[in-house]
Amino acid sequence: MDPTTPPLAQPEPLTPASVIDVAEYLLTLAGEMEPIKLHALLYLSQAHHLASTGRPLFDEPIEAWAEGPIVPSVHALHNGETTLVPGFFYAQLEPAAAAVPEDYFFEDLQAAGASPGPAHTSEGITP
Numbered sequence: 001m002d003p004t005t006p007p008l009a010q011p012e013p014l015t016p017a018s019v020i021d022v023a024e025y026l027l028t029l030a031g032e033m034e035p036i037k038l039h040a041l042l043y044l045s046q047a048h049h050l051a052s053t054g055r056p057l058f059d060e061p062i063e064a065w066a067e068g069p070i071v072p073s074v075h076a077l078h079n080g081e082t083t084l085v086p087g088f089f090y091a092q093l094e095p096a097a098a099a100v101p102e103d104y105f106f107e108d109l110q111a112a113g114a115s116p117g118p119a120h121t122s123e124g125i126t127p
């Protein structure tokens with residue numbers, strides 16, 4: 001490297017996305033789903049992102065409940081609902097809190113391989 005060439009600027013570290021933004025993104029990709037499936041997808045998304053990038057996708061904790069992995073802050077918003085649809089969580093929040101995720105969030109998920117993929121049912125995975 002030429003000593004007169006300035007070093008490349010290091011990119012700013014990315015801030016983790018909001019778990020609500022991730023939940024809405026997953027609902028947008030997959031459509032209507034039961035809350036337990038959404039929590040499983042949040043858990044798997046967090047695990048995949050952490051393994052592939054070394055940083056969390058979102059900061060909220062995931063707890064082990066009898067039903068499976070649960071994000072308490074998400075559970076508090078949908079408690080009692082049997083089906084979740086795209087826009088559900090944003091409708092629960094104040095307009096100022098329901099900001100559209102930054103572009104890097106979608107790029108991170110797509111780079112991590114997020115896609116609608118196969119549907120998961122009680123009978124298993126269907127193509």
